[in-house]
Amino acid sequence: MTLPESLDFSHLYSNETKARKPSPLKTCIHLFQDPNIIFLGGGLPLSDYFPWDNLTAQSPLPPFQKGIGAVPSGSKEDTLNIHVKKNEKNGNDIPLARALQYGFTPGQPEMLSFLREHTQKIHDMKYADWDVIASTGNTNAWESTLRIFCNRGDVILAEEYSFSSSLAAAEAQGVITVPVPVDSFGIVPEKLEELLDSWTEGAPKPKLLYTIPTGQNPTGTSLSSERKEAIYRIAQKHNFLIVEDEPYYFLQVGDYVPDLKKREEINSAPRPTHQEFLDSLVKTFLSCDTDGRVVRLDSFSKVLAPGTRMGWITASKKLLRPYVSLHEMTIQAPAGFTQVLVSGTLNRWGQEGYLDWLIGLRHEYVAKRDHTIDSLSKYLPQSDAFKVLPPVAGMFFTIDIDASAHPDFKTKFDSDPAKVEAAIYERVIKSGVLVVPGSWFKTVGDTVPPQPKTSDNAKKNEIFFRGTYAAVAPEKLEAGLKRLGDALKEEFGFAA
Ligand SMILES: Cc1ncc(COP(=O)(O)O)c(C=O)c1O
Numbered sequence: 001m002t003l004p005e006s007l008d009f010s011h012l013y014s015n016e017t018k019a020r021k022p023s024p025l026k027t028c029i030h031l032f033q034d035p036n037i038i039f040l041g042g043g044l045p046l047s048d049y050f051p052w053d054n055l056t057a058q059s060p061l062p063p064f065q066k067g068i069g070a071v072p073s074g075s076k077e078d079t080l081n082i083h084v085k086k087n088e089k090n091g092n093d094i095p096l097a098r099a100l101q102y103g104f105t106p107g108q109p110e111m112l113s114f115l116r117e118h119t120q121k122i123h124d125m126k127y128a129d130w131d132v133i134a135s136t137g138n139t140n141a142w143e144s145t146l147r148i149f150c151n152r153g154d155v156i157l158a159e160e161y162s163f164s165s166s167l168a169a170a171e172a173q174g175v176i177t178v179p180v181p182v183d184s185f186g187i188v189p190e191k192l193e194e195l196l197d198s199w200t201e202g203a204p205k206p207k208l209l210y211t212i213p214t215g216q217n218p219t220g221t222s223l224s225s226e227r228k229e230a231i232y233r234i235a236q237k238h239n240f241l242i243v244e245d246e247p248y249y250f251l252q253v254g255d256y257v258p259d260l261k262k263r264e265e266i267n268s269a270p271r272p273t274h275q276e277f278l279d280s281l282v283k284t285f286l287s288c289d290t291d292g293r294v295v296r297l298d299s300f301s302k303v304l305a306p307g308t309r310m311g312w313i314t315a316s317k318k319l320l321r322p323y324v325s326l327h328e329m330t331i332q333a334p335a336g337f338t339q340v341l342v343s344g345t346l347n348r349w350g351q352e353g354y355l356d357w358l359i360g361l362r363h364e365y366v367a368k369r370d371h372t373i374d375s376l377s378k379y380l381p382q383s384d385a386f387k388v389l390p391p392v393a394g395m396f397f398t399i400d401i402d403a404s405a406h407p408d409f410k411t412k413f414d415s416d417p418a419k420v421e422a423a424i425y426e427r428v429i430k431s432g433v434l435v436v437p438g439s440w441f442k443t444v445g446d447t448v449p450p451q452p453k454t455s456d457n458a459k460k461n462e463i464f465f466r467g468t469y470a471a472v473a474p475e476k477l478e479a480g481l482k483r484l485g486d487a488l489k490e491e492f493g494f495a496a
Pocket of ligand 1: 136137138139140163212217245247298299300301306310311
């Protein structure tokens with residue numbers, strides 16, 4: 001079956017994007033690689049003077065039988081040796097001399113071909129002219145996205161609680177972020193539709209929806225395939241783009257099983273096959289995308305290491321073009337060392353080996369999530385005022401708290417949930433543990449003229465705190481959760 005071409009969304013570009021002309025110098029840089037051209041045209045230093053002759057590293061070897069945290073012993077049973085030369089083209093390696101030179105803003109070809117193949121394995125692409133380009137992670141990719149599509153005063157949509165750095169990036173660019181109502185399973189499509197159908201006349205319509213669909217930061221919720229399809233249809237109806245920021249996509253840990261015997265049975269089952277693993281992954285917005293209106297941001301930060309500073313953007317070739325032009329003048333490209341090492345590792349692991357890694361990573365996160373939820377049920381005050389919804393993906397858990405259950409709610413705190421939140425934050429820090437207030441993540445923008453006010457009385461006194469089970473080892477995690485439980489008991493006057 002031949003797939004359709006993507007639609008043209010250039011009417012959504014920012015003035016900056018419309019004004020950007022390609023740097024004339026960038027139009028000829030590819031000729032540096034042409035053996036028939038003596039390149040006297042650009043300020044490229046001669047690679048002979050790059051002081052590194054090779055790059056050598058060791059990683060564990062697929063299928064990671066001893067777990068992904070096992071230190072490679074150096075033996076050929078469990079150790080992969082990566083050795084990349086400066087001037088030799090060895091298999092799929094990126095020669096160091098090329099990686100450390102200027103050029104290849106979209107990413108080194110060996111890295112990109114791995115990512116294209118990976119994309120085809122994970123997403124059911126529904127249009128023909130899609131592609132991937134390298135980014136220096138999702139922070140960079142999101143900031144570029146804002147610049148490409150938004151002018152000061154433009155409007156975007158985001159979950160009503162969202163990653164504070166992403167919201168701050170939009171605010172700093174003068175972009176107004178209007179909150180979209182969420183429940184325990186993420187964006188509620190009916191409420192999104194209602195918001196857009198009753199959009200205030202004269203207010204600028206949103207250009208894009210910024211969403212963190214899997215293991216959302218901060219709420220820990222995950223959008224189902226059905227909700228994604230419904231949201232995609234709304235995006236078509238109101239003609240905006242969807243930007244899916246997905247650093248946690250592969251941390252899909254499934255439902256929490258409280259029964260220890262049942263959990264033991266599940267855990268002792270053989271490792272899933274690659275096909276079973278792929279089938280278990282929730283459908284992505286990219287897989288719903290027939291128009292080329294989805295921009296997907298992926299990152300190696302949570303699956304390999306944040307310091308790689310590398311990720312990639314998947315979208316239609318048309319939409320990727322302004323990203324390349326912008327990156328030519330901003331990041332230029334992810335660091336050459338990173339590309340050599342990440343590409344050298346992944347191309348040696350192969351697509352199947354990378355799936356083994358992701359399966360191993362998921363296994364670790366299932367244990368961390370389970371341990372966290374078990375400990376929270378043990379240590380939190382036993383009261384309906386404290387609720388934890390076990391996350392099915394990502395690295396965050398939230399504790400929802402009914403602030404009105406505080407004995408001093410009406411007196412000391414003037415019936416103000418924000419004051420209770422501040423008191424809890426102060427107390428948990430004094431108790432030697434850190435979780436962060438939900439209000440830090442609130443999406444607060446409004447259009448001019450404003451959108452109709454909606455009030456949800458049921459949620460009026462609800463506050464929440466976000467914690468993560470990613471950052472510490474199991475013993476420390478449990479000790480931290482006990483401190484948290486004790487702090488809440490003390491604050492709310494429960495016997496410890
Ligand atoms: C939703 C979200 N986007 C982006 C990032 C940053 O990702 P990167 O390290 O790829 O820049 C984070 C990290 O905390 C995140 O939670």
